[in-house]
Amino acid sequence: MLDAGLNRPARNGAEILRDPRLNKISAFSEDEREQLGLLGLVPEGIDSEDQQIARVRMQLSRKTSALGKYIYLTSLLDNNETLFFRVLMSDPAAYMPIVYTPTVGEACQKFGHILRRPRGLYLSANRRGRIRDILRNWPEPDVRFIVVTDGERILGLGDLGANGMGIPIGKLALYTACAGVPPQVTLPIVLDVGTNNQELLDDPLYLGLRQPRLRGAEYDEMIEEFVMAVQDVFPRCCIQFEDFANINSIPILARYRDRVCCYNDDIQGTAAVAVAGIFGALRILDAKMAEQTFLFLGAGSAGTGIADLLVKTMMQEGVSEAEARQRCWFVDSKGLVVASRTELADFKKPYAHEHPPVPDFLQAIEELRPTAIIGVSTIAKAFNQDVIEAMARINERPIVFPYSNPTSRSECTAEEAYTWSDGRAIFAAGSPFAPVELNGQTLVPGQGNNVYIFPAVGMAVYATEAERVTDEMFIVAARAVAEQVSAETLATGLIYPPMADILKSSLQVAKRVADYIFDVELARIERPANVDELIEASVYQPRYRSLI
Template sequence: MWRLTRSAASNLRRSRCFSTAIPGPCIVHKRGADILHDPWFNKDTGFPLTERDRLGLRGLLPPRVISFEQQHARFMESYKSLEKNTQGQPDGIVSLAKWRILNRLHDRNETLYYRVLIDHIEDFAPIIYTPTVGLVCQNYSGLFRRPRGMYFSAKDKGEMMSMIYNWPSTQVDMIVLTDGSRILGLGDLGVQGIGIPIGKLDMYVAAAGINPQRILPVMLDVGTNNQKLLEDPLYLGVRQPRLEGEEYLEIVDEFMEAVHARWPKAVVQFEDFQMKWAFETLQRYRKKCCMFNDDIQGTAGVALAGLLGTVRAQGRPLSDFVNQKIIVVGAGSAGLGVLNMALQAVSRMSGSSANPQFFLLDKDGLITKGRKNIDPAAARLVKTSAEIEGLGLTDGASVLEVVKKVKPHVLLGLSGVGGIFNEEVLKAMQQSDSKKPAIFAMSNPTNNAECTAIDAFKHAGGNIVFASGSPFDHVDLGNGKVGHVNQANNMYLFPGIGLGALLSGARFISDGMLQAASERLASYMTDEEIQKGILFPSIKSIRHITAEVGVAVVQTAISEDLAEGHGEVGAKELTHMSKEEIVEYVTNNMWFPIYSPLVHEK
């Protein structure tokens, strides 16, 4: 797999997405206080005097002009003061306090907000994204201050085609959509799930350089089955049970038709839909428009990258992936997505007749083809009763039983059940057929992780490879050794998938494009890093890895004849681009937050 060279990486750092050059002027149709109240254009005390004169701002601001860098430093001082003042308070209170101070900046000054986010992504990603976003969603009705994004409800049937034109931006490139039915591992949070699309799109801006004026978070409110929310006087959503069947699909269809009519080239990411609708909507729309489901395909891609990295960490060639024994605990959309992509990888390596040693468990234990009422999406991914009998297992066997009998190379959790990898299960992993077994506790938020990093290294041994969905600190193993914690989070893939799909103008997002993204992520780490158990890069390099993933997606879209071009770059121009030109094309189209000179036009 081709990757950015050092010189190309240097060009990336010098490109517009990291530039400090003054951008071209921006035309605005507002003046005076209206400018100050618009977070897209507001510069707070950063408006130069000449701009204050032409925009009718003189006298509406304190006289001193504060530079962008000074504003940045002042905000960080406030943030660090907050950290100091909240020491010793419960984690949830501290996290929400940090979210509030960032949210207030977001409401007031988007340019400064995104610059702070990019410059301190390692500190702020856990606040605007996993794990704090789960806490925000649980409390969203009480936290709500001003609207962000759009809400399409069950009450809006027949009106969505006109409603979509209420969004003020004439061009939208990226949409993240949820129905709130399965928010992280928290379940049905109804309209409060809007926090997920907002957080995901903040990551799109920070990691992929999507212009924040061209993003749209969407809540599809079809009701909720969460009785606690229905009885909550502060709940802001539709107070009715969730729509089901054709009534539900008619709402989603109408929304997708409205979006496609106004913004036919927008990329739509489905997020946190319950399993039955996650698979149904993916199959329903994936060949009709440029969309993907992050829980199924993004999670699968990140997990596959980790699985391929594990093979490297074990000192084996990637082709040995076909021999890996993998146990997946959790048969929801994410778990099935992981096994499906892993099966595709094995098939590419050894042909369609391959019979990989994959084992899938749900709340009722090990799943076999003999189980009654098995989900069709799971049927082709599980073993027959005869295949598992040779291992001394039966349908419904527990996690502990399966680990003891299979002795897997990888134990991967996407169950949403905190602590399911208990001490006994982790100790059983010491008998793995691999000298360097992997434990992936990928459920979010942190309380839903199958095990903690400390417990994994304590009970399974210091020679494991460990990854989690939420952030954990590295573990001190003594004698100067460190147990590295990998955050196997979708943030390493979905921004690059969306960026590559957008810039290629792909008609739809193919399996090949998703596999290219995953393999690019898997090959990103050096052999030296892999041998230390480091499977994923530091989040500090998120813009760089996103650019590389985006390039891989663009290249695959071109090779599969799916690319139709973006903006002034057509399909023909894309086809004739060299690898280096594709790198330049991708990096030069990554937005970076710098104050633009504002020019008023009536």
């Protein structure tokens, strides 16, 4: 007898209870209890799946902190994978902030303090030369998605070393919950190359390498070994690079994007969700992309990635590359990014325009008169009252996107943006904010969360077995997200689809991206007669299966 859907020999009752893919806790049938040796190992009562969900919700309601809820749900994932995803998918708007941003930031900071059971793979700098063998320790032979981080730039929190594992775990949970990618084909990985965070090095409960970060040629060689080992061990796998510092994220993406199936969510996913938000805002304004001027606070990989995708989008609409780039401006820690500055990193130079130096963001708004400001600085409250009032004075409907995560690093809150603009701001943030009552109107802030993009792109890549991931796929995804926002939803100020409908939304986006993958001949399978049916048939369903 084989485990249902897992193609491996069945085990005894105690072993089944220890396997999160098989464990049903209190929902085993009477026949399963008799035949699998479970009698006495579980309580006599038999729960329906709905009863189990009710029990989970009750236990969550008794947790007094978001971190406590995170720990409980993580333990549920380790114990009963089906129930975990059934709970997540029952109300994604309620549970995503617990399993991912903003709670995952605190979970990463305290990762070594709250660890219950290791999950994923830890590839240490001490194990260089052996990465291929370590990948083979993973029990699933057909991994299709790896989310990997080296922990150096976790959200807006900086270097968290091996504690960054919380990010790949959370991201991959969203692949499944938001787009139906089967969890058994996903693998979270940390490249433990050390940490320069002295607080972690001094923490007796820190679980990573206690040494400074690997740099230079040795670091590059480890990345190369990892990427090539994945090609050997998991040849149909897509690698998502996550939360690498700018000094590494941009070169890594440039080095591998045309060699293997990979992408960087901080660069391309963030860019796509921002472009989707701009498309939504333009529907409210009844305006064109090429008529906008974008001013970014923060000139790292996320900001320049958004600008790069905006440029490609405008070029698709007939604007020249030079003109499109002239629509994108940046302010970093030294002021406006202009051509006369000599210390600029290479990735900033395409946006270093001819203009006199400007020392700060507010003055840049006054001189450039942007229609949209986009925050990717991780500087809390940087969009202060003067900034928002200036944008509202210049624009009838200013676009205000404070995208930095977690919530504690957001450039402003929804209430601040709406209040200081007298309710006229078109607002979306990287973290969730509650609706705001102002002047007798309920304003619903959007969350420009990458979750609208990367799970859907992931499902399309999974279903088509795509050879590569391209920027154009993300533009297709951004357009598909924006098109799903109804006129009624736009009237409330919300420029993204409701989070409660994320699975439905993601599957529609996945279908569009899959169509594109077949159109440009990047799929490794033949195009089926019906691409929509291919996507629907690929979706994971969190339902118990008979084990007998």
